[in-house]
Amino acid sequence: MALVDYPSSDEDEQNGNDQATTSEAATGNLKRKRGRERETETETETENENENPNGLPPLPSKFHDLYASTSRVSTRDDPSLHGGRKRVTPHIEGNWPTHLYIEWYPATAEYKLLSKIISKLKGLPLEEPSELHSFLTSDLGAPLPLHISLSRPIGFGTEQKEDFVTSLKSAMESSGIRPFEFAFSGLDWVANFENTRWFLVLRIQKPKFDSLNKLLHVCNTAVQDYGQPPLYAKATTRNTAKSIKWHKQETSKNRSSAESSKAYWSNLQDVSGAFHISIAWTLGSPSEGLLALTKSVAIDDFQDVAHTRVNIQEIKAKVGNAVTNMPLHANIQEATGLFSF
Numbered sequence: 001m002a003l004v005d006y007p008s009s010d011e012d013e014q015n016g017n018d019q020a021t022t023s024e025a026a027t028g029n030l031k032r033k034r035g036r037e038r039e040t041e042t043e044t045e046t047e048n049e050n051e052n053p054n055g056l057p058p059l060p061s062k063f064h065d066l067y068a069s070t071s072r073v074s075t076r077d078d079p080s081l082h083g084g085r086k087r088v089t090p091h092i093e094g095n096w097p098t099h100l101y102i103e104w105y106p107a108t109a110e111y112k113l114l115s116k117i118i119s120k121l122k123g124l125p126l127e128e129p130s131e132l133h134s135f136l137t138s139d140l141g142a143p144l145p146l147h148i149s150l151s152r153p154i155g156f157g158t159e160q161k162e163d164f165v166t167s168l169k170s171a172m173e174s175s176g177i178r179p180f181e182f183a184f185s186g187l188d189w190v191a192n193f194e195n196t197r198w199f200l201v202l203r204i205q206k207p208k209f210d211s212l213n214k215l216l217h218v219c220n221t222a223v224q225d226y227g228q229p230p231l232y233a234k235a236t237t238r239n240t241a242k243s244i245k246w247h248k249q250e251t252s253k254n255r256s257s258a259e260s261s262k263a264y265w266s267n268l269q270d271v272s273g274a275f276h277i278s279i280a281w282t283l284g285s286p287s288e289g290l291l292a293l294t295k296s297v298a299i300d301d302f303q304d305v306a307h308t309r310v311n312i313q314e315i316k317a318k319v320g321n322a323v324t325n326m327p328l329h330a331n332i333q334e335a336t337g338l339f340s341f
Contacts, residue, residue, distance in 0.1 A: 096161045096320045100151035100219045113304050120297050134280050146277045150219040154228040161319045168222045172326045175218050179328045181311045182207040187298040189286050201276035212275050217268050232271040
């Protein structure tokens with residue numbers, strides 16, 4: 001049996017010293033590397049904080065859709081659960097309430113400007129029907145999204161809802177409407193269609209390429225194909241609506257793309273004065289005192305809001321509790337899409 005050659009204690013000490021020296025060097029290198037990484041991270045965080053006051057990256061749009069609705073607390077219309085509001089469209093079993101809209105989450109600075117306006121108006125003593133309720137936050141104080149409506153409150157049966165969303169997506173993809181931005185033009189009060197509620201709104205300037213009117217035209221045409229009423233625009237007959245289905249049929253008959261596109265946009269209406277974003281509401285018509293104070297606030301505090309620019313990248317379709325994002329395509333040249341002028 002061969003003898004095992006054990007190292008002497010001196011050799012152990014030497015090896016131990018060598019290993020310790022190597023370990024210390026590696027630890028030192030690691031510490032220096034981590035130090036450099038922390039410096040880089042600090043510089044990056046500083047840059048990000050300069051761009052975003054919160055120091056946090058924005059949440060993706062689809063994240064908010066996960067919490068787009070609250071749990072039902074009653075199986076019937078109960079105004080006491082909603083600040084006195086009454087359901088405008090009666091609930092029908094098997095009918096899916098649907099809304100088409102553009103969503104906007106104000107940044108921190110924008111939120112503060114809007115909160116200041118609402119706080120000034122809340123400082124006026126009001127009777128109960130005219131009590132002002134903010135759209136900026138939930139009952140728990142969490143920020144809420146604001147929106148521009150592209151449809152009235154409408155509803156689809158179970159057999160229609162998926163087909164409608166597919167048709168609208170197809171229309172949006174073919175519309176040639178690119179991402180755009182808009183600014184605000186004023187502060188005003190408007191009533192809903194039934195005059196059951198009044199809304200404090202931000203009026204919107206007409207954006208470049210008439211993008212809002214085009215989006216509304218696409219949405220109105222799509223909902224009218226399914227027998228639903230349009231928003232703002234007057235209802236048109238199927239012969240003049242120039243629906244997506246009509247367009248495909250005409251194109252299949254060798255009708256030129258330019259002619260069919262021109263026909264589709266032939267009844268585009270300019271309702272720029274109707275577009276708005278609601279920031280607060282009341283049940284009663286605003287009193288003379290509230291209207292006077294609103295005009296004063298519009299003069300004194302609206303100028304900072306007027307400098308805000310809102311960038312729009314998509315529209316949303318909410319059917320029941322399901323939200324579908326429909327992006328505007330930046331790689332499509334404006335006014336050269338399938339349905340463009």
